[in-house]
Amino acid sequence: MDSNNRDEDNGFAEWGGYMAAKKAKLVEQYNQATSNLNEKQSNIFNGIAIFVNGYTNPTAEELKVLMATHGGIYHHYQMPGTTHIIASILPNAKVKQLSGPPIVQASWISESILAQKLLDYRKYLLYTNQNHRQPVLDFTHANKPAPSSKTLTAADPSFLSEFYNNSRLHLIATLGAEYKQLVNQLREKSQGSFPGRDKLKPLRDSSVITDVENVIMHIDMDCFFVSVGLRSKPHLRGQPVVVTHAQNTQKTINRPETSVDAEMKLMEKYYPDQNWERLDPHASMSEIACCSYEARRCGVRNGMFLGAALKLCPDIKAIPYDFEGYREVSTVLYKTLADYTLDIEAVSCDEMYVDVSPILKSTGISVDQWADHIRREIMDSTGCPCSTGFGANRLQARLATKKAKPAGKFYLRPEDVDEFMGNVTLADLPGVGPTTVSKLKKMGLVKCSDLYSVTLTQLQSELGSKIGETVMDFAKGIDRKPLNFQHERKSISADVNYGIRFKDNVEALSFLQRLSEEVFNRLQDVKMRARCLNLRLLVRAPDAPQEPSKFLGCGVCNTINRSTTTGGLIGDSATVYREAKNLFEKINVPPHELRGVGIQLSRLEKAPPLNSVLKRFLQNDQTKTKQDVVVKKVEAKPTRGRKIAKNTKTVKTSLNQYFKQDFVAPVSSNTEIDLNVLKELPADMQQQVIKEYKLDPGIITEQVKVVLQDFNETSVRNAFDGIACDQLKPIVLNWLNSTSAPKEVDVEMLAEHFKALAIHRKIEELKVMLSFLYRHVAKLGLCSWHEAYWTIVDAVQQGMVARYGSTLLVDRNFCCSIHF
DNA sequence: ATCCTCCCCTAC
């Protein structure tokens, strides 16, 4: 293995990688063109990947060769990894389309070669009005209202989305979950064919003895956020670069020195084991999400405050986040691997374990060849470097990656494991963090070999039985946990420990409600229901200053956890809120002392498929014939253009007839009529009911306006969950978003809108559902929207409820039965 | 013994 020659093996050393299968022919031609060239002449285009658009001077063919001989990459198509577009002229429309890489004149390449160094491409931009620093950001800013100068705390309704849109930790967590799900999906859809492997067979070299026992690969992108950022900022390559929110490294900040002091003392008191960086009252406390290896060499670390990092390395270059870029590159990374295997365990957006034994077996190539191949392909497709480690289990693979970094590969062979492990620091073992390290240190244990003199029982008495056993195993290179390719969610949560400042309980509870909606939406997204809810609060430590040094931070806090297990499954956001509110009130913390709030849902189960229930409801034998008539009419004409109006009218008429005929009141003599329901009936029906039940006609003189209080995105999502109307969801959500006053939605208007969309007959049924739910159940405040929905579906099936048109006739007993 | 609740720890 060549992991010792790290500087050479930077992923750019040789060109000749592979692109997607459809581009294979071009690659072949290019390889032929470049294979007989002389040795590489320089490395000045290290990290640059160009795509040539149209005619240029030098020509595309010449640029191809120049890039190859000077350490760069030539892309035949614009790809995610493309760092620059080379062009002499581009129509304006095309320029607008190209939101990504800067468009640069070809002379940038030739003059850089003449100068024998990479010149600043910004002097060669084809269009000087291109904003080369943050083209995408600046473009969108132009369309946005000026940011308000008011500081946003969690009391503000727009805080939650603003916060999550800017939170790197939230991004890391959600991206991780997304790629675990992507692997699940790819595995479900897979036909078991891996076209990528065909590219490997020609690499087979019979002189190499292949070692295919059981090989696990670990891939980790090198300082991921920085690498993605540098794709469009190649002039910063080789410099100490950090990704942070704060961009102005020169700015000084005014903070009261005394409060900084107080906080430092407190942190030392609460966490005596940690070595705290001295807080500077004038330096930025923006956290570094990711730093380049050049910055790491100065001692800069991820998570460090920008201010602290600048003290270690004054010429740090701060680059902004590129949240979409991370997602884009991760997707390419996973798709690249999926071409070869789906025995992938996703760890995060930039890290995974892969069982490569089947690849090696089926193609006959060696670990070494595979490592070179896949690393080059990842570099080609993403424009970002990665490191790979190989071993007999996940622990070995992971430690091998650590050794391989940056931009390298390492295979920890079975025969080398013992010697290798002895020298590994205990702190380097996965799962061994600061607390465990300090416990081990107190026992005089630092390296894995130190454990040889300790018994398992001794270790377990300090670390606990499970962790003790794992550490003992790990120290010998043993890892008993197999790779898990099919990920299953066990909990879902939403936490906010930033910007939490409430003046009273009204503010706190309204935030809790928004957070409930947030966490429920996430539950809904994965089509799950929950049995258990946990509320976590951060409360200012008694001796901590009211305001911590970090702007809107949580400061030093105590945590409080409370949980409940609900009788039924949690199936809507109102229930989440109700349970969270109960716990919140039970804990009873002064609202102004709150610094963090989190809701976690656990004991998850698959959501019941709405489809089957609705289907049974719709395909009730008694109504079948009438439905068929309706279906025919809806499907007879396409739902496009002006014909809609005419079409929907037909539908409405037939539906009304259908429901009128369907109206049979199974109301027994001892049943009371619900007044509110009666009020909502059409006039002729009211008269009929009044007559039949011998009621006072004055009973209905007061008209009630229908206001849909709960009509929001969540309720709509609930309504469509599981129904095969995928096209409908975005349209309805879009429509809701475009409505200026969505809090008061007329049911009929909504129904008309659904009908106009008439994608599917079920929409008519949904109209009915929505209509009676809102008019009669949600409005009465009897229970939450979703609970009502399910109960009513059941009730209708059992004949407990009668329908008239889009209206329900409900008796008191039924109302009681849905009052949870 | 086994489960549950309330944490803590770790990783990305």
Add this chain to the structure above:
DNA sequence: TAAGGTAGGGGAGGAT
């Protein structure tokens, strides 16, 4: 200014 989230494993100690 700044955006300190989230999921999973597991331990301590009490309830059953």
